[in-house]
Amino acid sequence: MSGGRLYLLSVGPQRLLADGAAVASVRRLHGGAAGEQAALHTERGRVGLYDLADWLGAAPGAERRVVLVVELEDGPAGLLADAIDDTVQLDAPPEPLPALLRELGCDPAVTAVAFVAGIPRLMVDLAEVARSHRAGNPLGGALAQGV
Amino acid sequence: MPSPSPQPADHIFFRLATEWYALPVSQMRTIDRWQAPTPVPGTQPAILGIVSQRGAIITVIDARVLIGLPVEPPTRATRLLGVQHGEVPLALVADRVADLLPLDPDALQPVPGGRAASLSAGLARTPFGPTSLLSLEALLDTIRGAP
Numbered sequence: 001m002s003g004g005r006l007y008l009l010s011v012g013p014q015r016l017l018a019d020g021a022a023v024a025s026v027r028r029l030h031g032g033a034a035g036e037q038a039a040l041h042t043e044r045g046r047v048g049l050y051d052l053a054d055w056l057g058a059a060p061g062a063e064r065r066v067v068l069v070v071e072l073e074d075g076p077a078g079l080l081a082d083a084i085d086d087t088v089q090l091d092a093p094p095e096p097l098p099a100l101l102r103e104l105g106c107d108p109a110v111t112a113v114a115f116v117a118g119i120p121r122l123m124v125d126l127a128e129v130a131r132s133h134r135a136g137n138p139l140g141g142a143l144a145q146g147v
Numbered sequence: 148m149p150s151p152s153p154q155p156a157d158h159i160f161f162r163l164a165t166e167w168y169a170l171p172v173s174q175m176r177t178i179d180r181w182q183a184p185t186p187v188p189g190t191q192p193a194i195l196g197i198v199s200q201r202g203a204i205i206t207v208i209d210a211r212v213l214i215g216l217p218v219e220p221p222t223r224a225t226r227l228l229g230v231q232h233g234e235v236p237l238a239l240v241a242d243r244v245a246d247l248l249p250l251d252p253d254a255l256q257p258v259p260g261g262r263a264a265s266l267s268a269g270l271a272r273t274p275f276g277p278t279s280l281l282s283l284e285a286l287l288d289t290i291r292g293a294p
Contacts, residue, residue, distance in 0.1 A: 014186065056188055097187075098197060100206045100235055104290065107189030113197060113204050120185050120199050 154249035177229030
């Protein structure tokens with residue numbers, strides 16, 4: 001944790017924790033089927049969108065109206081979620097993943113676990129998610145609308 | 148001549164799909180009602196995710212996947228068996244947990260071939276029918292060797 005704002009992201013039925021220090025901006029989409037969009041047009045130009053539900057292997061949610069823009073080495077990328085809660089409080093400081101899980105391996109973007117209201121939530125490195133997504137898994141579909 | 152002392156009820160019996168398994172109580176830590184694990188991206192299929200058991204974050208393993216048994220959705224009878232092998236805590240999904248009963252290690256017979264055989268220390272006749280003594284060491288070896 002870098003001490004930035006903490007985000008609890010809703011992605012389908014799942015919840016993810018992310019350090020807001022990695023997030024350059026948060027855009028809320030209005031109207032249209034956000035999940036069908038492939039790009040977001042910002043003052044910095046076109047930003048490719050990547051679906052966190054796809055990364056999680058979770059069923060996509062019905063909303064998908066929040067885009068978290070992260071800055072990568074080769075430019076910005078947008079990560080699509082259903083909703084965002086920036087008032088989340090952790091029960092205790094984040095903990096490492098269980099030793100067995102670290103030994104067996106998981107996605108390197110998963111960095112720790114933290115309890116929120118007694119439920120363990122994954123802490124993820126959004127830049128790492130975007131980086132691995134950009135490597136070969138962009139969304140298809142129409143351009144952004146209703147931003 | 149004194150009658151032989153009864154064997155202690157030192158094994159927990161549980162069902163995976165249609166098959167019965169047993170574990171020594173010395174390896175048991177907890178038996179909890181089913182709680183949906185938090186899935187972790189990038190793990191192998193037999194790892195369902197993580198749960199909190201008594202405040203500790205535990206990796207949940209579905210032995211049915213390793214054995215090749217059918218995987219049914221959880222029911223009211225589904226349990227998470229918290230077990231410990233050496234320093235490694237983990238939780239196993241059980242479709243049903245039955246009872247504590249004796250199991251005579253000297254009465255164990257080899258398990259016929261198949262994936263179940265590789266995870267079993269032997270097969271015994273019990274009130275539940277043929278019952279495999281699950282080997283946590285073999286289970287961990289299998290999952291460590293899985294792709």
